[in-house]
Amino acid sequence: MVSDRENYSRHISQRFNDELSELKNQLLEMGGLVEKQIGEAVEALVGNDAEKARAVRDRDREVDDMERRLDEEAIQVIALRQPAASDLRLVMSVVKMVADLERIGDEAKKIARLALEMADEMDDSTSQRRFVEVRNISGHVRAMVRDALDAFARFDTESALGVMREDESVDEEYKSSARALVTHMMEDPRGIGLCLNQMWTLRALERVGDHADNLAEQVIYLVRGMDVRHRPLSETERELDADGNDSGSAG
Template sequence: MEMAKETYSRHISQKFNEELSELKNQLLEMGGLVEKQIGEAVEALIHANGDQAQQVRDRDRDVDEMEIRIDEEAIQVIALRQPAASDLRLVMSVVKMVADLERIGDEAKKIARLAIEMADDMEDHSGRRYVEVRNISQHVRAMVRDALDAFARFDADAALTVMKEDESVDEEYKSAARALVTHMMEDPRSIGSCLNQMWTLRALERVGDHADNLAEHVIYMVRGMDVRHRPLAETEKQLDAGSD
């Protein structure tokens, strides 16, 4: 059975309604924080701002604490309310999405660490070599925002659109990595900086993978379909069949 946006607000118990709504809101708050973490970590890298990078690392504790708190509240809901059907899918999807959001936070922390390492190396910090990093950063952050928006609107079709974007990010990552390899061959002095950028690109590509996971969880929540580890074309066909 497809889950409508209003489903979680139709219970006899107002307290249950509030608990489900609070879980949803806390997930969205955590998602906004990790998306911001990615953006600030990349900006710290590009502008060689060690202080900003350290702030990103410090805020990672907030992300971890949010994960623990949301997990505990989800366990409480399951234990006390024993939700069934679409309610249970909502709670379980929140738990799974929180885990992916925490891992996105970890990738932001990795980028911040690289930014700190590179902060003392000002050579070519305003050069073209950061174009790929900035572009992929913007792309994967948009994927995270769109996945969270799909969750907020209980929109499986929007979640599928996010999944389609992951293939584009993978291609951008490969192209950017090739460009950096070429640059290292042309200028061996740039090897250290380029390697750090390649690690950054890899972290951003993983953010895209986690955004893809978020979208999969939304589809499970809304349609009750487990589309993990399936070809994208098969997922799209299944969603189309389910909407008939």
């Protein structure tokens, strides 16, 4: 059976091949940019770096421009090529993944704004002492975004499932960190302002994890033709296992 990876590279029209490859490449470029945005926004927050925070905030326009350009190119492919089957899934997956990447960029901008708001309230010792949870969750969700994009590039449903499993871990990490911050506010009311801003930061990072999970779901739809949104992870795992045993990759 011909795999989806092979289907996406086999068309009579070389121009069509090039258009699909360009959509993929631009999506990966956008993904790399927003993952960098998250990292730099957190660095600005932890390092009390207002200049870096402003740069992240201002660069969000570039993310928005990439979203508009990719949407327009996807519409052109659909209108002119009328793709079917796996090709249509690729285009539709790109459109949906672009929307999630743009929202990740929004979360990065939100963290940058929080960094600017907190800049006058912190010194270096404060930031190093209080942002352990933020650094940990940031590293976790950035890895999820990278892994989801890598799964898309390689049409790898196992890696996509791994990202979905990690989202549950991030959710638990977020809840634990939020509880710790509430305890700290109760013990030291003078730090309530900073703690609340950290809570908003953690919430933004947890949302990045949710969007990475959405990216992984689209990889599964792309490769297997399964819509696994709004399903328990265990159900998705069982269905993928059954589909793999019965029929292999969808055509």
